[in-house]
Amino acid sequence: MQTHFTAEQLRDPDTAEANKILRTCVHCGMCTATCPTFLLLGDELDSPRGRIYLIKDMLENDRPASELEVRHVDRCLSCLSCMTTCPSGVHYMHLVDHARRHIEETYVRPWPERALRAVLAKVLPNPSLFRLSLRAAALARPLGRLIPGQSMTAQRLRGMLALAPAALPPPSPVQEAQVHKAEGVRRGRVGLLTGCAQKVLNPSINEATIRLLTRMGIEVVITPGQGCCGALTHHMGQHDPAMAAARANITAWSAEIAGEGLDAIVVNASGCGTTLKDYGFMFREEPEAEQAARVSALAMDITEVLEKFAYAPTREKPGLTVAYHSACSLQHGQKITALPKQLLNRAGFTVKEPAEGHICCGSAGTYNILQPEIAGQLRARKLENINRTRADLIAAGNIGCMTQLAGDALPVVHTVELLDWMAGGPKPPRLATAGLPA
Template identity: 45%
Template structure:
């Protein structure tokens, strides 16, 4: 794609990166075929190719309107288009840049500004999020049904094994997951302990994804730097890697090296942190999980999150791991399409997110599974609010504490 981006924009880090991404696009439109919002709305401007043209026009000095902002807001950043694209266009990074530029030029209505600010102030802060969730649980009996379904019951984490193995890894517990589903990381610790790896909770909070995708890149970078500072001593002391049980957070931390590449104080360490990230699928594929399989084993519908498939490029690995451990997995149509969670998307775009969830649940339940297994807290929370079948992180299927 030819561009006419003014020099003063091309000379910026974001401008130069955006131009390089745009030049890789060949206008083919294959991306629209796998774009969830294009599938629902049928509008070229609500597909990747249309959004690319809007961002190109923005960078070249064209008019930017509220409508431009809305079309970019409707993007899930699922990055399905990246997997589809034959030219390797890094669309996810391009749409982040576009949103940042539009945010600076188009004023939002005050309600939207307040909602987005509230999400950035509450979700990434574990104490605030836990407190708000606690209030929601107290009020749950009198809340409207739609809101009540969004508030999960309190969950016991169970025991976290003390470190005892020569092999050890850090575990990014994150911000929302410890309150919504504390059993996930504890189950990860128990499963890894059973295969000879000790898991140690990392001293950190939000990975930065909430700020990153809500057009607040500097706030995101500040969180990244704080995390790197917190994890560095353990990595230097011999930690095997950083286990991230939420695939959305894993995709974000894998990008630290890229997102901080222009930071002279952090670039080198950020690159090493990105290289150290491990999804549980990568760590446990080589282990004998069949010995931890429940008996009888449930029929499982696998929901591989977009951040696992398209963000971390681990598509198909979770299904293969479960099958290799002897679990029966049912066929799931349109497994590549987003469930509608997408971080804060389900809160900011509830209509579209709800349609995508119903479509996804229709496919997940068609094979009459006993449980839906996922790899991301956002997908789990979003799906279980409307699912007739239990939705669990896949690690819980092998949790020694439950099987015992």
């Protein structure tokens, strides 16, 4: 794609990167075939190619974002399916992230939109505030059916109440800053990102991760000072809060690396993992560039760590069929596709892959709150394909997807909970309540 940025514009590193990405695009349109929003809406501007044209025009002319660009960029899930499909290697993720920051800095949204985004940016990365908000939402949940109208505000309110769980698990002390010693001879030492929303919604994921790794002889360090990875605000275009969250993590893990050292930084929420692995790029012009690159190089999904340390089950085969949902951030963002299924097979599960596995479930961070209608359609489509597998349960590697897919007949369990169970850990809580056999 031909571009016409000025020399002055190209002095900005982000604009120079956008120019490089835009020039990689050859207009082939192969991305449209795998884009969820184009699949549903059929609008060229709701495809990656269409959004690329909009972003190019906005950035090249160095003008504030208009309602047109905002509408179509906001509808992008950042599922990155287009990057898997693209034969030219267009790095759409960095381009759309830059566009979102430009929109945030130049476009004045209607006040209800600004208020909602401010609340999400404040509450979701803060476990204490998030827990309080979920308790309030659970109390208000019956009122969701009484909210009238089909306005975006009404849809969002109903959607947020529907997503709130009826009850929350109690806080888990094992997730707090501490060192979990390896059992037996220590084979490795890793840091664990405990996350923000996941800590509140499903602490059993972190508990299973710690149990499994320590039984395998791996010391697990939860460093003081770590918190949200920054992805939630980053994908809303809120650059400074995202960088502050990432910087805190980089500082915390760098101190640990300089001390006793780390063999890996384990991430069991794939949306967070995609962002951690991008810290090196995000901080390429910052004073922490070297530290950020080191953290990115150490970041590994839990399945990568289990494979590295030769995971092996100890229980008999459970006789259960698992529908494996491959989170977009894992398969498209991190290019981890076969490994989780191989580990589940090794653990004795029969693994089924639903049709359209490359299509997003509609969670996408805050997307199912900000774009509830599209997210709802994608959820229904995903569950229909999953139910056709006639599996006993759903396995996934991302808390956002798990929350989005919950509430159907099938229990949704994190992959690491199943692997921990088959290697001597307890039965996952969601399987126990579903009455599935041990």
